[in-house]
Amino acid sequence: MEVVIDAHNIAKVYNEKSIPVNAVNGVHLHIERGEFTALVGPSGSGKTTLLNIIGGLDHPSNGQVIINGTDITNMSDNKLINFRLNNIGFVFQSYNLIPVLTAKENIEFVMLLQKKSKKEREKRVFELLREVGLEDKINTRPSELSGGQQQRVAVARALASKPQFVLADEPTANLDSKSASVLLDIMARLNKEENMTFIFSTHDQRVIDKARRVITLVDGKVTSDEKR
Amino acid sequence: MIAFSWGMYKQYMRETVNTQLSHLQLHHPGFEEDHEVQYLLTNNISMMDYIRADDKIKAATARTVSTGMISSPTTATGVTINGIFPEEENKVTQLASRIVEGKYLDNEGRNPVLIGKKLATKLKVNLKNKIILTFQDTSGEIVAGAFRIAGIYQSKNTTLDEMNVYVRSADLSQLLKIENAVHEIAILLKDDSNLDVVKDKLKNKFPAVTVRTWKELAPELELVINSFNEYMYIFVGIILLALTFGIINTMLMAVLERIREIGMLMAIGMSRTRIFFMIMLETIYLALVGGPLGLLIGYFFISWTGKVGIDMSMYAEGLSAWGFSSIVYPELESGYYLPLTLMTVFTAVLSAIYPAIRALRLKPAEAIRKI
DSSP states (O other), X not given: OOEEEEEEEEEEEESXXXXXXXXEEEEEEXXXXXXXXXXXXXXXXXXXXXXHHHTTSSOOSEEEEEETTEEOTTOOHHHHHHHHHHXXXXXXXXOOOOXXXXXXXXXXXXXXXXXXXXXXXXXXXXXXXXXXXXXXXXXXXXXXXXXXXXXXXXXXXXXXXXXXXXXXXXXXXXXXXXXXXXXXXXXXXXXXXXXXXXXXXXXXXXXXXXOSEEEEEETTEEEEEEEO | OHHHHHHHHHXXXXXXXXXXXXXXXXXXXXXXXXXXXXXXXXXXXXXXXXXXXXXXXXXXXXXXXXXXXXXXXXXXXXXXXXXEOHHHHHHHHOGGGGEEEEOOOOSSSSSEEEEEHHXXXXXXXXXXXXXXXXXXXXXXXXXXXXXXXEEEEOXXXXXXXXXXXXXXXXXXXXXXXXXXXXXEEEEEESOGGGHHHHHHHHHHHXXXXXXXXXXXXXXXXXXXXXXXXXXXXXXXXXXXXXHHHHHHHHHHHHHHTTHHHHHHHHHHTOOHHHHHHHHHHHHHHHHHHHHHHHHHHHHHHHHHHHHHOEEOGGGHHHHHHTTOOSEEOOOOOGGGHHHHHHHHHHHXXXXXXXXXXXXXXXXXXXXXXXX
């Protein structure tokens, strides 16, 4: 199987000069294409920090991160931005949609940054909105959508750039059970049908139950790695 | 504020020209230096005929002028005694319109005098009271004449009211021992733009006479006009400095309240350059909408207050001491609008640089999680 994420001995130390906090401490991680992985663990266990490091949002204090064959460990911030644009999709706990843009525009925005043609953008937007079941909300602004619907738009946005994988930080934390279930079904289907790699950080048992691989972190260290 | 001060100065200048100095004054060259009464314009009748024949001239009047003392039973003070031809004087300076008590000078009565209200208060005299004017005649002798107060006037400049009294030219000439001569000819033009043309014409016609414009007679007024541009830019600079802080505050708030959004934009792949220009563009749009809108509101406000005036009568006493009217009619020349707008837009753009740099310093991983 093709390795998408290859992380060696990742460590992240905050407040190195005063009181050092080891958020992530010597983590090795190999994620293959098409995985549906949950990073679990108690608050402060380093899930989000690890997710940020493999997503290129933060630099590790130690170790090496290779994404799809490219070493991003010491990549400059500007290069990382461009790398994220073309390789990584993000889904955030608080949806983080642009409030003044419609669902279509929010999804299209990433492709605008990629300088894709209008025709290509529109085709992809309709395709993604259909996949997340929101074809009828194309011109609706985030404020007029429910939490679950906003998160589905966020998933569509994450997929718009055709990334190598999608990182989702607590995607169901703000959703009710029904919305969470719909969202998880959509992501599971995309994973199965399009072989899209998903990595979640989560506390949510519903997400853990759906995951095919569960990596448990405690105090910044991997304590178990269970494949189902 | 600029229109307010410009309106105030313009009014002051108009008032000074129309009620005190007139556009042009003609004197004997010696009179210009020390105001001695022997420096006379002797061919004044032919001069006045020539001046009145010019269609660029609205009105002209001759005056005999002397400086001396005015005494009441209680006190005395120095004044300028203006010997006027009442009817002609009124056409040039509208002196009759400023009479607040009594009547304007006419041919009736013996030695009538008009004094300013402030002077009357200072001398503790009223209408019909007698005052004594003491001054030097053309032969250097001190002469005195008893005059009766026919009228009390009040202009917008109380300092000048306190320093000028008006008598009939014939009465003053008699005491000065002057015959068929005057000290001064004042000319009011129909249009201010003909000032230099008329001046040159009169200088050529009467080379032995000094012809001075109001700008030369009151150089401080010309200085006000010439230095207004500099004052304006200093003044605008101060306003723009305040505006800078306002815009920095607005844009900084716009950045700080959108930290999460900016973090998300960085996370999904929006470059720092694009984020910088996004904030700069937001400011430019804000300035391009707000600038002309403010300009339009300013224009209508200036036009409206320029017609109805702004009542500053609360400060009337202080303003009139400096010769300013208590009703201010703001005005701003059209040429000022464009540079002011451009300066505002430029300041707005400049002020956005700091908030934009602040946005660039955000770390996406931290910004996304900001509440």
